[in-house]
Amino acid sequence: MTWVSPRAMLACLLLAAGAAAAHDADILYIEAHRARAEAPEVRQILTMTPETLALLLADADGGSLLTRHGLDARRDAIATDIWDAMPLASGGLPCVRTAHATAPRQSFVELSATFTCPPGGMRQRFRVLTRLPPEYRVILGSVREGEVPGAVFADATRPEVDVPEGGRGTPLLSRFAGWVGLGVRHIFEGVDHLAFLLAVLLVGGGWRRVLLLVTSFTVAHSLTLGAAALGWVVLDGVQARWVEAAIAASIIYVAVENLVLREHRHRVLVTFLFGLIHGFGFAGVLAGYGLGESVVTALLGFNVGVELGQAVVVAVLLPVLRMVQRRPALHTRAVRGLSIGILAAGGYWMVERALG
Structure with missing residues (x-):
């Protein structure tokens, strides 16, 4: 709920250590390599899960698509269908197109093709998306980087896009900054979290108690x-919806506590427990992004941004609240009035989210 505490960073690092590369099943990654702007030869690399490749090839035996033999047997189908x-x-x-090849990786399939192209900017139409469910996207970037916030992508509503020429990838610091920015933006746009x-x-x-509260929340949602x-x-979709409803319930509970309790001895524990729920809500934002193999960068960057x-919110609100606390009568009215407003908002969100 505020600055990144050492315990929060340690929690994220422990979670990320030893994790396998993440790759979203509904995302295809494609990158283009051109030696120089006017060079005729262009090489593209397309990566996807074997499940996605099986869908594109209408292949019931998708399990063999992570083997060299299985890919070689489908070489012609990959050329025509993809x-x-x-x-x-x-x-x-x-x-x-002058050549194409396939290569199985640890958890995904890499397809590559070489083209001879006229000079000029490149543009590509992904008709392949018509054979996939509507939530599928083609991210113009590397699976090693995942979907950097702001990346170009194609989907069912926009199947034709300009293709950036790459090869060197986005610098790690820029990718990290992009995820940090996404986390910051989510907080300022997340009215329920505010x-x-x-x-x-x-x-x-x-200040000491506030630090304890925000640290407990930070560790929990991390x-x-x-x-x-x-x-x-x-x-799944239903469970994610109930997580959002539970976040609204957490807002209701804390607002009711503010109205009926004189002392809040267990507020740190309550904040920790609700922080666990809010963490799943934060994860829902990342669910729409392909992390590729940059799961550590994305996870840490987004969490730092949050x-x-x-x-920033605490730094702005806390001095104002401290001044109000020095006037007990005003503080009592402020707590009651704001808590009633927060309670009403939380009730509206819970009903809306529970009903879908």
Whole structure:
């Protein structure tokens, strides 16, 4: 809920250590390599899960698609069903595919193709998406980096896009900064998280107690955010909806406590328990992004962004609340009035989310 505590960073690092590379089943990654702007030869690398490849090839025996023999047996089908369904153009003229190859990796399949292209900017139409469910996307980037926030992508509504020429990848610092920015933006756009934060701070007490509260929340949501992002805990659509409803319930509970309790001795424990739920909510934001093999970068960057965003909120709110606390009558009215408003908002969100 504020700055990144050492314990929060340690929790994220422990969760990330030894984790297998994550790769979202509904995302295809493609990158283009061109030696120089006017060079005729262009090499593309397309990576996807074997399950996605099986869907594209209408292949019931998808398990063999992570073997060299299984891929070689489907070489012609890959050429016609995939590469022919992703025509590449340069300078407004079609490119000619001269070769293609396949390679099984640890958890995904890598397809590569070489094209001869006219000079000019490249553009590609991904007709291949018509044979996949509508939530599938083609991310224009490397599976090693995942979907850097702001990356170009194609989907069912926008199947044709300009293709950036790459090869060197996005610098690690830039990728990390992108995930940090996404975390900060999520806090400022997440009205429910801000409402929970305000409800906790209304009776938070002094700086030391506030630090204890936000540290407990930080450790808790770091644990569940990491577990969900790494795939250790998987929530389907219905479960994710109930997580959002539970976040609304946490707002209601804290607001009611503010109204009926004179002392809040267990507020640290309550904040920790609800922090576990909010962590799954934060993970829902990452669920729409392909982490590729950059799960550690994405997880840590997003978590740092969440903490930075909350730090700004606390830095702005706490001095104001401290001044109000010096006037007991005003503080009582402020806690009651704001808690009633937060309670009403939480009730609305819970009903809306529970009903879907």
